[in-house]
Amino acid sequence: MGKSGCRCNANDNNGLRSRPGRIADYFSDTTAITNMCLKNPPGGDMKDFSLRMMFGNSSLLRRLLLTQIVACVCVVGVPSRSLGADDRVLEANEQLRWYRGNLHTHSHWSDGDDYLEMIANWYREHGYQFLLFTDHNVLAEGERWINVEASKGGRQAFEKLKAKFPKLVRERTTNAGKLEVRLSTFLEVAAELNDPGEFLLIQGEEISDSFDRLPLHLNVGNVVERISPMKGSSVYDTLQNNVRAVLEQRKRTGQTMMVHVNHPNFGYAVTAEDLMRLRGEKFFEVYNGHPAVGNSGDASRPGTERMWDILLTHRLTDLGLPVMYGLAVDDGHNYHDMHQQQSNPGRGWVMVLADELSTVALIQSLEAGRFYSSSGVTLRQVLATDQELTIEVEPVAGETYTIDFVGTRDGYDATSETRVDADGNELRATRKYSADIGETFKSVAGTSASYQFTGDEIYVRARVTSSAAHPNPGEKDERQRAWTQPIVRAKSS
Numbered sequence: 001m002g003k004s005g006c007r008c009n010a011n012d013n014n015g016l017r018s019r020p021g022r023i024a025d026y027f028s029d030t031t032a033i034t035n036m037c038l039k040n041p042p043g044g045d046m047k048d049f050s051l052r053m054m055f056g057n058s059s060l061l062r063r064l065l066l067t068q069i070v071a072c073v074c075v076v077g078v079p080s081r082s083l084g085a086d087d088r089v090l091e092a093n094e095q096l097r098w099y100r101g102n103l104h105t106h107s108h109w110s111d112g113d114d115y116l117e118m119i120a121n122w123y124r125e126h127g128y129q130f131l132l133f134t135d136h137n138v139l140a141e142g143e144r145w146i147n148v149e150a151s152k153g154g155r156q157a158f159e160k161l162k163a164k165f166p167k168l169v170r171e172r173t174t175n176a177g178k179l180e181v182r183l184s185t186f187l188e189v190a191a192e193l194n195d196p197g198e199f200l201l202i203q204g205e206e207i208s209d210s211f212d213r214l215p216l217h218l219n220v221g222n223v224v225e226r227i228s229p230m231k232g233s234s235v236y237d238t239l240q241n242n243v244r245a246v247l248e249q250r251k252r253t254g255q256t257m258m259v260h261v262n263h264p265n266f267g268y269a270v271t272a273e274d275l276m277r278l279r280g281e282k283f284f285e286v287y288n289g290h291p292a293v294g295n296s297g298d299a300s301r302p303g304t305e306r307m308w309d310i311l312l313t314h315r316l317t318d319l320g321l322p323v324m325y326g327l328a329v330d331d332g333h334n335y336h337d338m339h340q341q342q343s344n345p346g347r348g349w350v351m352v353l354a355d356e357l358s359t360v361a362l363i364q365s366l367e368a369g370r371f372y373s374s375s376g377v378t379l380r381q382v383l384a385t386d387q388e389l390t391i392e393v394e395p396v397a398g399e400t401y402t403i404d405f406v407g408t409r410d411g412y413d414a415t416s417e418t419r420v421d422a423d424g425n426e427l428r429a430t431r432k433y434s435a436d437i438g439e440t441f442k443s444v445a446g447t448s449a450s451y452q453f454t455g456d457e458i459y460v461r462a463r464v465t466s467s468a469a470h471p472n473p474g475e476k477d478e479r480q481r482a483w484t485q486p487i488v489r490a491k492s493s
């Protein structure tokens with residue numbers, strides 16, 4: 001590396017020097033490296049204030065790897081795929097396509113009320129290209145028989161299964177006269193429903209842990225072996241231990257896997273302060289379609305989008321950690337009765353720009369930030385240059401759109417205070433921060449908008465809100481929205 005300025009070396013791993021070496025190995029992910037290197041560009045040949053989309057850095061990473069950091073030993077895992085085109089432009093073309101997917105799904109393998117094949121079929125018939133199964137602490141493998149009448153979906157779900165997939169159904173009657181059905185495994189369902197280039201099922205797990213009875217859940221995508229909840233000495237420690245377990249399995253098996261923190265406001269278990277310190281974690285759910293997860297917060301606790309701004313600001317400044325991307329997911333449990341009180345499919349999803357429909361391509365695009373999240377709004381283009389960020393909506397007749405550019409600037413007021421209840425007792429809640437964090441820089445009514453960087457932004461992200469109500473929202477009065485991933489300013493040291 002020499003004079004390149006890239007601090008990427010075995011002894012100084014993005015601030016992990018003081019941590020045990022074994023742990024540092026697992027957290028030296030490519031996002032951390034590129035973020036770090038962007039802040040300290042090799043050769044000093046980049047503008048101090050050049051703004052880079054985090055999802056635009058894979059070409060930069062390739063350049064760095066090829067020309068500057070031959071001696072950089074901290075890169076682990078699978079190298080980023082080359083997409084050929086300018087990675088800062090998120091737009092479909094001859095090579096790249098948008099793939100719509102849901103990363104949070106429950107079935108009869110845990111507490112969902114339908115069978116894997118029926119759920120997969122729902123998504124395939126509703127315009128999705130991929131689906132991650134994430135039952136609680138279980139993989140859909142091995143032989144499992146359930147009592148039809150006692151199952152969550154009951155007789156109704158069973159009859160629908162038999163009508164749709166008669167060849168897959170294995171049933172028997174117990175000595176006590178109970179009707180049982182064998183649950184199809186992930187491999188059986190994937191063999192039946194996968195359609196190359198059009199629809200892809202991915203095996204996953206919702207690691208469902210807790211600390212002090214607070215629910216702490218993380219989804220693992222493309223998992224090889226079931227991961228038992230790791231436990232820990234605090235909320236933060238529990239989350240970190242589970243992230244570590246996923247990254248350890250990924251490293252040991254060589255399989256490309258992803259992990260994300262689920263519904264932080266479910267039981268108000270996870271605060272922005274817990275999330276912001278996590279290492280090796282690239283994602284959290286900024287939108288979850290389950291009606292009980294508190295996306296919007298409550299009177300004394302902020303919503304998940306506010307938490308996103310708080311954690312981004314601190315990760316990118318005093319904590320020296322890379323961005324965390326915001327995911328929209330369903331967390332579907334209920335597939336028969338569709339209304340707001342139920343946890344239904346079709347509420348939130350990700351749109352991933354990739355060169356093929358494969359698990360590796362999807363995860364690598366997600367990890368590079370080449371995606372946006374949606375609860376109804378479709379984007380035609382997200383374009384970042386050194387000067388501006390431009391958003392173009394795919395409009396729907398009769399709808400109007402508000403495009404907000406949100407971020408935090410240098411010199412922000414970093415003070416915060418604890419939250420207290422009516423009696424003055426301290427609440428376990430995200431602290432109260434200044435309005436400088438997550439400021440709305442610009443708000444535009446229309447189907448496209450640009451924001452010109454002034455040079456002092458720590459990051460900028462965009463949110464598009466439609467005039468149209470969500471057709472089946474998890475919360476009352478939801479509008480359809482889309483969230484782009486944050487653009488981070490490169491800084492010189």
Ligand SMILES: [Zn+2]
Binds near residue numbers: 206217262263
């Ligand atoms: Zn959960």
Ligand SMILES: [Zn+2]
Binds near residue numbers: 104105206331
């Ligand atoms: Zn769940």
